[in-house]
Amino acid sequence: MMVVDNFYHLIRNDLYERQLISWFKQWNISESIREALPETGFIVDGIAALFLYETNSKMCFIECLIRDKEATEEVSDKAIDLLIKHVLQYAKEQKYKFIMSNTKYDRVVELAEKHGFKTDKSNYKSFGRAL
Numbered sequence: 001m002m003v004v005d006n007f008y009h010l011i012r013n014d015l016y017e018r019q020l021i022s023w024f025k026q027w028n029i030s031e032s033i034r035e036a037l038p039e040t041g042f043i044v045d046g047i048a049a050l051f052l053y054e055t056n057s058k059m060c061f062i063e064c065l066i067r068d069k070e071a072t073e074e075v076s077d078k079a080i081d082l083l084i085k086h087v088l089q090y091a092k093e094q095k096y097k098f099i100m101s102n103t104k105y106d107r108v109v110e111l112a113e114k115h116g117f118k119t120d121k122s123n124y125k126s127f128g129r130a131l
Helices: 014-026 031-036 073-092 106-113
Strands: 007-009 041-045 048-053 061-065 098-100
Touching: 007 073, 014 031, 014 048, 014 061, 041 073, 048 073, 073 098, 073 106
Parallel strands: 061 098
Antiparallel strands: 007 041, 041 048, 048 061
16 A cells, blocks of 8 residues: 655656656646646655646636556545645645636545535536647
């Protein structure tokens, strides 16, 4: 069983870049997404990572939750729970007042709701494009 103790504020280095690339490949996500990732990220080494997009407003955004597809649900849930907890703590320290996110995964919503996130039950759609 993997231990969920190795939590780090993500510093983009070769080790973490290799982990991210490996996870993107597991989920059939183009590794070019790395170009869109912010500098602020958190990782549970070997299990999962989560990124925080900071703004010049009082709102920030959680995005790009990625995990090792081979990790068990129990280990992944513990890692994601820890990541959400630390992202919330960091956002508060940075004086943000609101934090938003979106996902298509019900399990991620359930984990976020444990931390006080409210979900929009509408047919909300997100969109974006490359420039």
